[in-house]
Structures are given as C-alpha cells and as structure tokens.
Amino acid sequence: MADALEITVNGQRHRVTAAADTPLLYVLRNELGLNSPRFGCGLSQCGACTVHIGDRTVRSCVTPVSTVRGPVTTLEGLGTREHPHPLQQAFIAEQAAQCGYCINGMIMTAAALLKQSPRPSDSELRSALDGNLCRCGTHMRILRAIRRVARA
Amino acid sequence: MTPTTALASSRREFLKSTGAVIVTFAWPTSLGAQPARETSAAGVDAWLAVATDGAVTLFTGKVEIGTGVSTALAQIVAEELDVRVGRVGVIQGDTERTPNQGYTAGSKTIQQGGPPIRQAAAEARRTLLGLAAARLGVTPEQLTVDDGVVALRGDAARRVTYAELIGGRRFERAVSAPATTKRPSEYRVVGTSVARVDIPGKVTGAPSYVHDLRLPGMLHARVVRPPAVGSTVESIDESSVRDVPGHVRVVQEGNFIGVVAEREEQAIRAAQALKVTWHESARLPEIADLHREIRAASTTDKTVSSRGSITAGFAGAARTIAATYEWPFQMHASMGPSCSVADVTDERATIWCSSQGVFGLRGSLAKLLNRPAERIHLVFAEGAGCYGHNGADDVAADAALLSRAVGRPVRVQWMRHDEHAWEPKGPAMVMQARGAVDGNGRAVAWEYEVWSPTHSTRPRGDAGETLAGQLQGLPIKVPFIGGDRNARHGYEIDNERVVIHWLADMPLRVSALRGLGAPQNTFANESFIDELAAVAGADPVDFRLRHLRDQRAIDVVRAAASLASWQPRIGSAARAENPIARGRGFAYAQYENENAYVATVADVEVDRRTGAIRVRRVFVAHDCGLIVNPDGVRNQIEGNVVQTISRTLKEEVRFDRRRVTSLDWQSYPLLRFSEVPDAIEITLIDRRDQPSVGAGEPAACPVPAAIANAVFAAIGVRLRRVPFTPERVKGALHT
Numbered sequence: 001m002a003d004a005l006e007i008t009v010n011g012q013r014h015r016v017t018a019a020a021d022t023p024l025l026y027v028l029r030n031e032l033g034l035n036s037p038r039f040g041c042g043l044s045q046c047g048a049c050t051v052h053i054g055d056r057t058v059r060s061c062v063t064p065v066s067t068v069r070g071p072v073t074t075l076e077g078l079g080t081r082e083h084p085h086p087l088q089q090a091f092i093a094e095q096a097a098q099c100g101y102c103i104n105g106m107i108m109t110a111a112a113l114l115k116q117s118p119r120p121s122d123s124e125l126r127s128a129l130d131g132n133l134c135r136c137g138t139h140m141r142i143l144r145a146i147r148r149v150a151r152a
Numbered sequence: 153m154t155p156t157t158a159l160a161s162s163r164r165e166f167l168k169s170t171g172a173v174i175v176t177f178a179w180p181t182s183l184g185a186q187p188a189r190e191t192s193a194a195g196v197d198a199w200l201a202v203a204t205d206g207a208v209t210l211f212t213g214k215v216e217i218g219t220g221v222s223t224a225l226a227q228i229v230a231e232e233l234d235v236r237v238g239r240v241g242v243i244q245g246d247t248e249r250t251p252n253q254g255y256t257a258g259s260k261t262i263q264q265g266g267p268p269i270r271q272a273a274a275e276a277r278r279t280l281l282g283l284a285a286a287r288l289g290v291t292p293e294q295l296t297v298d299d300g301v302v303a304l305r306g307d308a309a310r311r312v313t314y315a316e317l318i319g320g321r322r323f324e325r326a327v328s329a330p331a332t333t334k335r336p337s338e339y340r341v342v343g344t345s346v347a348r349v350d351i352p353g354k355v356t357g358a359p360s361y362v363h364d365l366r367l368p369g370m371l372h373a374r375v376v377r378p379p380a381v382g383s384t385v386e387s388i389d390e391s392s393v394r395d396v397p398g399h400v401r402v403v404q405e406g407n408f409i410g411v412v413a414e415r416e417e418q419a420i421r422a423a424q425a426l427k428v429t430w431h432e433s434a435r436l437p438e439i440a441d442l443h444r445e446i447r448a449a450s451t452t453d454k455t456v457s458s459r460g461s462i463t464a465g466f467a468g469a470a471r472t473i474a475a476t477y478e479w480p481f482q483m484h485a486s487m488g489p490s491c492s493v494a495d496v497t498d499e500r501a502t503i504w505c506s507s508q509g510v511f512g513l514r515g516s517l518a519k520l521l522n523r524p525a526e527r528i529h530l531v532f533a534e535g536a537g538c539y540g541h542n543g544a545d546d547v548a549a550d551a552a553l554l555s556r557a558v559g560r561p562v563r564v565q566w567m568r569h570d571e572h573a574w575e576p577k578g579p580a581m582v583m584q585a586r587g588a589v590d591g592n593g594r595a596v597a598w599e600y601e602v603w604s605p606t607h608s609t610r611p612r613g614d615a616g617e618t619l620a621g622q623l624q625g626l627p628i629k630v631p632f633i634g635g636d637r638n639a640r641h642g643y644e645i646d647n648e649r650v651v652i653h654w655l656a657d658m659p660l661r662v663s664a665l666r667g668l669g670a671p672q673n674t675f676a677n678e679s680f681i682d683e684l685a686a687v688a689g690a691d692p693v694d695f696r697l698r699h700l701r702d703q704r705a706i707d708v709v710r711a712a713a714s715l716a717s718w719q720p721r722i723g724s725a726a727r728a729e730n731p732i733a734r735g736r737g738f739a740y741a742q743y744e745n746e747n748a749y750v751a752t753v754a755d756v757e758v759d760r761r762t763g764a765i766r767v768r769r770v771f772v773a774h775d776c777g778l779i780v781n782p783d784g785v786r787n788q789i790e791g792n793v794v795q796t797i798s799r800t801l802k803e804e805v806r807f808d809r810r811r812v813t814s815l816d817w818q819s820y821p822l823l824r825f826s827e828v829p830d831a832i833e834i835t836l837i838d839r840r841d842q843p844s845v846g847a848g849e850p851a852a853c854p855v856p857a858a859i860a861n862a863v864f865a866a867i868g869v870r871l872r873r874v875p876f877t878p879e880r881v882k883g884a885l886h887t
Binding site for chain 1: 218219221347348350351352353354355356357358359360363364366397415416417420429485486487488489499534535536537539566567568582647783787788790791792793794797798816817818822823824826828829832874
C-alpha cells in the first residue's frame with residue numbers, strides 16, 4: 001500500500017488507497033463513487049474522462065493520482081440536478097445529448113474555456129472542443145448549448 | 153449520503169428521488185426485491201402497472217440506446233392513459249420483468265414497439281374507466297380523465313384516482329381485446345417535444361450506464377484477446393501475473409482468456425502483464441485486394457427485383473453507362489468500450505448489459521454457460537451509443553464466464569483496443585450499376601448488383617454468436633440479412649434487375665451497423681441516378697422527380713430542394729481556377745423501400761490543393777409518418793447526418809494480413825468539431841394520418857451520395873470509393 005495519498009475532489013479531502021501510479025480516473029470512479037468521468041480510451045484521445053485540476057482540464061485516464069496537485073473538480077462538483085451550472089442547464093435546454101457518454105467531457109472542456117474566454121468565436125469554440133469526440137453526432141447541439149451560455 | 157449508499161438504496165427510493173419522468177434500470181442492490189413479473193405480452197399487466205401513489209410504470213422490451221425512445225414511449229403511454237408524462241416510469245429490457253419485443257434495432261422501436269404499448273395503455277384506460285364508472289355509479293361515457301384523476305363530467309367533486317382504483321393491484325385484462333386508441337387529432341402529448349427524461353441525470357453525473365453499476369463484493373476483470381484473427385493459445389505463463397497486486401485469477405476457456413482482480417487498475421495491469429504464447433497465422437487478405445476478393449468470392453445469388461426486359465431496355469437506349477462503388481469495413485466506434493456486470497453462481501446467473509436484445513442473448517448465453525435459460529436473468533442497462541451490434545453482447549458473455557469462474561460478481565470493461573479490434577464490423581461491400589437513358593431524358597434500363605455478407609450475426613440462441621463462444625470454437629449459423637436493404641431504388645424504370653450476391657464469409661467478424669446495407673446501397677443508387685441525370689442532360693432534382701410516382705417521395709424531394717433553395721443545373725460547373733471549389737449535391741431514399749422518406753442536399757467545399765472535403769451545410773427533408781417527439785426526430789437526423797459524414801469522409805477499418813490495425817482514435821479517426829457542418833437545416837413533414845415509422849437510421853442513407861454528388865458538382869469527378877480521403881480526391885483529380 002502506498003503512503004497516505006490525499007486529494008481534494010469537489011471541495012472534499014479524500015484519502016486515497018490506490019497505488020501512486022493509478023490513473024486518477026479509477027480513483028474518482030471506484031474509490032469516490034463518482035460517475036461523470038468516463039473511461040473512453042485510456043489514451044487521452046477522446047475526452048470522456050475530463051476533469052478540472054484547478055482551472056485546467058486534465059485527462060484523468062492518463063493522470064497518475066500521485067501527480068495531482070490542486071483541487072479536482074468533476075461534473076458533479078460543477079453543479080447538481082437541483083443547482084445546475086449554467087452549462088448543465090444549457091445542455092438540458094438544447095437537449096444536447098444522445099447517448100450522453102461524451103457529455104461530461106464536453107461540459108468540463110466548455111466550462112474551462114468559458115472561464116478563460118467568456119465569449120469565444122466560433123472557431124475558438126470548435127478548436128477548444130476538437131480533442132473531444134462524440135460518436136452520436138450531437139455536435140450541433142453541443143455548440144448551441146455552449147453558445148447559449150457564452151452569450152448570456 | 154455517499155454515492156455508494158445512494159446506489160444501495162432501493163429502487164423505490166431511487167424513483168422517489170427524481171422529480172421528472174423516471175427511466176431506471178433496476179439497480180441491483182436489492183436483488184431479491186424485484187420479483188419476476190408476468191412477461192407474456194398478452195396481458196395489460198405485462199406492460200403497465202399503477203402504484204399506490206399513482207405512479208405508472210411501463211415495462212418494455214425495447215431499450216434506450218441514446219435515441220430518446222424511452223421518452224417517446226412514455227409519451228405514448230401518457231397520451232393513451234391520460235396522465236402527465238412525468239408520472240410514467242420505464243423499465244426496459246429485463247428477461248424476467250418485461251415483454252420480449254425482439255431487438256431494439258432497425259429503427260423499429262416507435263414503429264413496431266409503439267403500437268402494442270399504445271394498445272395496452274388504451275386497454276388499461278378502458279379498464280380504469282369501467283372501474284370508476286362502477287365506483288361512481290355512472291357510465292364510462294360520463295367520465296373525463298385528467299392526469300389520472302377520473303371525474304364526472306360537470307361535477308368535478310365526484311372523482312376517483314387511478315391509484316384508488318387499481319393502485320398496487322393487477323388489471324387482469326387481455327390486450328387482445330381491441331381497445332379504441334385515441335385519434336391523432338385528439339393527441340396532446342404525442343407530437344410534442346417533451347424533454348428527454350435521461351438528460352438531466354446524464355449532465356450531472358447520475359449513474360446512467362451499466363459502467364456505473366457497483367455490486368457489493370464485485371471484482372474487476374479485463375479480457376486478453378488473441379494478437380491476430382484465428383490465433384490459438386499454446387500456453388499461458390501464470391507466473392507473469394503472480395506479483396500483480398490484487399490479482400485474483402487467470403481464466404481460460406479455449407482461446408478466451410480473462411484476468412480478474414480486486415481493483416480495476418489491477419485488472420488492467422494483469423491483462424497487460426499476462427504472458428501468453430499464441431499460435432498465429434496470416435489469415436486476412438491484403439487490404440488492397442479486399443474488394444477484388446469480395447467480387448471473386450463464391451456467392452449465393454438472389455434476385456431482389458426484376459421488371460420488364462433488361463436486354464430490351466439496354467438495346468433501345470441512347471446512352472448506357474456503368475459504375476462500380478466500394479465501401480470499406482467500418483466500426484460502430486462507441487465512445488465507451490463495452491461493459492457488463494455479471495453475478496453467476498451455481499443456482500442463478502444475473503447479467504447486466506447493454507444488449508439490444510436481452511431475450512436473444514439469453515438463449516446464446518444458455519448454450520455458452522450450459523444451463524437452462526430460465527436460470528439466466530438478463531437486465532438491460534444503458535451503454536454508450538452502439539449504433540448497432542457492437543461489443544455489448546460479447547462483453548456480457550465475457551462477464552458471465554469470468555463471474556462463473558471466480559464465483560463472485562465481476563465487472564468487465566473492454567479496453568479501447570479490445571473494442572476497436574474485436575467489435576463486429578459493418579461489412580465491406582461492392583455495388584455495381586449499369587443504366588441507360590433514352591433520347592427523351594428518361595431512364596430506360598437499370599441493372600444493379602451488390603456483393604455483401606450478412607449484416608447481422610446478433611445472438612439468437614447460439615453460443616458461437618458471442619465472441620467468447622467463437623474463441624472456444626463454437627459454431628454459428630449465419631442468416632443472410634441486410635445486404636439487400638435499399639438495394640432497389642425507388643424510381644419508376646421500366647426495365648430493371650437487382651441482384652444480391654451473398655458472401656458466406658468475411659475476413660473480419662461482421663454484424664449490424666446503423667442502417668445495415670442501406671447507406672451503402674443508397675450511396676451507389678443515388679450516385680448512379682445522378683450520373684444518369686448528367687448523361688441525360690437533366691437537373692438532378694428534376695431527373696429524380698421524373699421517375700417518382702409516390703406522392704410522399706415527391707413531396708420530400710421538393711421539400712428538400714425548397715429548403716436549400718435548389719437552383720437547377722446540368723452536370724458539373726467545375727472550374728479549375730478556383731483552389732476551393734464549391735458544389736451542391738442531392739440524394740433521396742425511402743428507408744427499406746417502405747418506411748421513412750428522406751431527401752438531402754449537401755453543400756461542400758473541396759480544396760483542390762489538399763484534396764480535403766468540407767461539408768458546410770446540409771439540408772434534410774424527412775417524413776416518418778406521425779411524429780411522436782419532433783425534437784427527438786431532429787436530434788436523430790442531426791446525429792445521422794454528422795455520423796454519416798464521418799463514415800463517408802474518414803472511416804475505414806485498416807488491417808494487415810493478421811489483425812486489425814485501427815486500434816485507437818488516431819488510426820480510426822472520427823469527424824471532429826472543426827470539421828462538422830456550419831449548419832444542418834431540417835424540414836419535418838408530419839403525417840398525422842399515417843403510422844409512425846422509424847427515424848433512427850433513415851437520414852443516414854442519402855448522406856454519402858449527397859456528398860459524392862456535391863463533389864462532382866464542385867470538381868467534376870465522381871468519387872465511388874468510401875472514404876473520400878484527401879489522397880483519393882487528389883488521385884481522382886489527377887486521373
């Protein structure tokens with residue numbers, strides 16, 4: 001067992017029992033019981049596992065838990081069903097999901113982008129999302145949902 | 153409440169905790185708490201239950217694969233039963249709790265799954281009105297219903313609720329008694345864009361997928377697949393994983409191998425570390441020879457349609473042309489690799505999976521596990537979008553074998569490379585067309601041949617239909633399905649012959665990928681009708697209209713042309729001086745020649761220097777009969793368009809002589825945000841007087857030809873081989 005590793009997730013401090021090189025994704029899902037970061041590729045190619053560390057987006061599938069410096073925020077920490085983040089509200093308003101498996105990454109990436117650039121141009125928005133894959137083809141709605149918040 | 157205890161709460165609590173419509177798969181934390189139900193479709197009770205608090209539950213064999221049907225089916229129930237949609241929960245795909253409605257496939261959920269549900273709800277309402285009438289001492293005709301409250305017309309004080317009438321009890325009525333369903337003119341819920349019930353949970357991290365299922369005492373597993381197609385195990389060196397922390401067991405059944413560990417990351421490590429010596433050989437063709445080999449294969453031939461005389465038609469023609477079209481192997485490419493959780497003991501097997509057909513899969517698993525189907529309980533839980541038969545069934549078999557071996561619940565998720573390499577692929581195909589026009593600009597002869605294997609190897613009762621079964625050498629019976637879908641076009645041509653050449657084998661596993669053979673055949677048919685229009689000196693839209701007689705077909709073609717402000721043109725206006733060439737193409741199809749009508753216009757830009765194609769705008773007119781949820785249909789159309797642009801421009805499963813080499817998103821690229829169109833515009837033609845037909849696949853069909861025809865308009869060359877990569881476009885420009 002590794003030395004006592006601790007990480008802060010969604011404002012709560014947690015002691016981690018996983019080995020130091022365990023990808024953050026499995027700690028979040030299996031130790032903390034969070035659902036939103038999703039295993040898509042394990043290769044940092046699709047974005048389904050995206051979380052924030054501080055204000056940065058990070059691919060949790062390739063981030064060893066021992067390297068995490070700073071507070072982790074997941075989709076659950078962004079907002080809840082009762083108190084949704086504006087992006088979560090916008091994705092509901094635009095019905096911007098089909099299967100929804102990629103949506104965590106879309107919202108987390110958009111949230112980081114809008115923090116940095118509250119009114120992105122269309123090409124800025126598209127290029128910020130270019131590393132996030134969606135197989136259902138929900139792209140048009142995802143763009144609409146994010147623009148809805150960017151305009152607000 | 154920690155997430156773990158939230159999951160451990162009973163289904164009742166789970167239902168209570170959500171305000172909106174509830175779609176739930178049975179979280180298995182109270183395994184004994186969900187008694188088996190009557191699942192024979194003959195009785196109302198198989199479909200519907202009203203709880204003591206008035207909550208309505210629909211039990212359906214159809215399942216949510218990301219298309220929004222759980223919402224649409226809830227709308228149908230709410231409509232017929234006169235309750236608000238928010239009162240209707242949906243239990244899907246459970247071999248002990250829902251009727252068997254076959255596969256959720258082929259865009260048939262609303263079309264074929266909807267009518268029996270509508271009937272059952274209408275029968276339930278009639279039963280409830282009868283009970284209310286007796287209770288209130290009036291006749292059913294004197295009653296009205298509003299959100300499950302039955303009241304005497306004109307005296308709202310005399311009322312009784314559904315919950316009071318039947319809450320917690322059974323209807324004991326047959327659905328076969330034909331209850332009168334509402335007339336579409338009376339609809340208040342069907343036909344409206346009710347918000348999808350699953351989206352709020354999915355955007356806030358609620359447990360939504362089979363991947364999120366966590367059973368007490370559950371272990372994690374990974375599979376270790378052969379390095380090449382057809383490899384066999386020579387030996388396994390178990391000492392190679394002895395030191396992996398948490399490692400529990402290596403499981404081998406023939407050439408099926410899995411590793412089980414306490415933690416997920418440990419299972420992944422063990423799968424990477426396990427040393428297996430395989431015997432492998434070069435069984436696959438050179439990829440460059442694939443389509444030649446398909447054409448040369450021995451086949452079972454069947455005439456799909458025949459009219460007039462081909463010989464006479466060609467003999468009397470003014471111009472005759474021919475063309476061959478090729479389609480590669482493609483993959484479902486689900487964003488989430490397949491996952492399943494199984495709890496298999498000597499007595500019982502319970503398997504949670506995202507199969508599109510839990511009843512068919514149960515039969516296959518019965519053979520694989522060698523136990524009666526009655527002792528196997530399959531429960532659907534959503535997966536990532538599958539778009540057909542991906543690894544969802546296979547991984548259920550994996551989980552079952554691994555759980556049986558260790559005697560504890562096991563969760564298996566495939567790694568990305570497992571999914572890419574081993575999911576059943578959408579088949580490669582060859583389509584060949586010969587056609588002729590007369591001097592009046594009319595098509596007079598059409599000869600079409602398609603070479604295809606089956607497009608469905610779904611589990612229907614053989615163990616060999618699962619990958620684990622195949623790896624154990626178990627046999628599979630392969631029916632011929634789907635290669636002839638839309639092989640026949642929808643035009644009136646006097647002399648016609650359409651033939652399919654069925655291949656018995658394919659070098660890679662194949663099965664149903666969205667639309668089966670319809671997008672490929674429509675690519676060929678709609679490209680070729682465009683080629684005929686050009687030699688006839690006709691505008692592509694006008695040429696199509698000349699040969700259409702079905703008014704709905706004509707309407708949808710006109711609607712798409714109007715939406716796009718189509719300007720008539722003849723041939724290609726290609727001018728070599730523009731480095732960025734622009735063009736617009738048209739295509740039309742009626743899905744399966746008898747379901748939804750779709751016409752599509754694509755506006756493309758072709759960069760002559762790089763060969764890159766960019767689809768800028770797409771216009772779609774769509775007629776799927778009575779629309780249950782317009783926004784749901786729009787979402788499906790947009791998705792079909794984007795996904796099919798991706799398939800047309802980018803996607804080809806690569807392989808060498810031994811194995812699939814497209815193992816990640818770099819080697820199997822999908823369309824990205826910077827590449828999706830600027831806009832997709834849609835006209836829905838709502839036919840309130842016509843039955844609903846499916847909307848999950850039809851809009852995919854015209855997309856490849858609309859793009860190919862637009863490229864022809866832009867640069868004057870015909871692309872007949874998918875995908876239209878920049879290299880192929882440049883090659884076509886320089887030949």
